[in-house]
Amino acid sequence: MDHLFALLPEELAALVACDPAEARRILAHVILGGADDLAPRHSVRRCVREAVERLTRRDALELVARSEDPSDGFVKYLFRSPDGALSEAVRIPLHRPGRFSLCLSSQVGCAMDCAFCATGRLGLTRHLEAWEMIAAFRAVAREGRISGAVFMGQGEPFHNYDEVIRAARILAHPCGGRMAARAISISTVGLVPAIRRYTRERHPYRLIVSLTSAIAERRRRLLPIAGRQDLEALAAALRDHASVTGERITIAWVLLGGINSGREEAAALADLLRGVPLRINLIDVNDARPNGFARATDVERNQFVDALQRLGAPIVRRYSGGATRHAACGMLTNVS
Secondary structure (H helix, E strand, C coil): CEEHHHCCHHHHHHHHCCCHHHHHHHHHHHHHCCCCCCCCCCCCCHHHHHHHHHHEECCCCEEEEEEECCCCCCEEEEEECCCCCEEEEEEEECCCCCEEEEEECCEEECCCCCCCCCHHHHCEEEECCHHHHHHHHHHHHCCCEEEEEEECCCCCHHHHHHHHHHHHHHHHCCCCCCCCHHHEEEEECCCHHHHHHHHHHCCCCEEEEECCCCCHHHHHHHCHHHHCCCHHHHHHHHHHHHHHHCCCEEEEEEECCCCCCCHHHHHHHHHHCCCCCEEEEEEECCCCCCCCCCCCCHHHHHHHHHHHHHHCCCEEEECCCCHHHCCCCCCCCCCC
């Protein structure tokens, strides 16, 4: 049985044989409005509401814990699905008071096993369904306007491609999250076949590629699964994506002190993606383990940024907040 939160208006209208306007009212009411009832009685016929009750599911996520970092206002939410699976989402405060972005998980755990990411050490339990991602959005949106989303929480979004794309479509729909498509980002560690598919399908959401090293042997050590895919094949896929869409590719680079912050990495990145329009996001590693990965020093970081200048690409140091609540990038492990 279809879950109501995972349906677009035209799909709901076809399922329950109702007027498209009624389907739009129902979905706007329950997703955008976050309501638990189906719709005000005067706007949707009783027979339609009964058909929706009969033909769709409305399982809910249980909010297990909500934890706010007092230093920066990032909020982590721990949810339990009906089967007991735990997943997390993080609310990110924006510059405009009362407006937020949302970091969403796409899987319970992750199969990618990236060396610097605590989620990867959990292993993969299962994919999240689109309705679970939308249910997380509904829960968080009750506390303030969510104007953007990034699929960069637990999991590899392109490993769960269909469900993530469906969730993104609902978040961008006027009756769903009502977000601008360009305010939705989908991150991947570089699964080439999925990037090729994404390009063919011409989705309007921003693509973020977590590269972290442009040296093949080093990347295989840091990102074991993604590292098995040829770097040149990845570069070719990104080059084609930029050519087809006319958009910059955002490269996420987790800075690891003494490992991937040297001039040789900057030179390798320039050689790998020469001619591809890029935006580079530098993210400090968050590794709470004793003897874990260390952050780059200010001197290392500044030298790396200087070396990257030859790319002629915008370079942004991304703040990864919520670290005291294990809500920062690479720290999601289903703990409250």
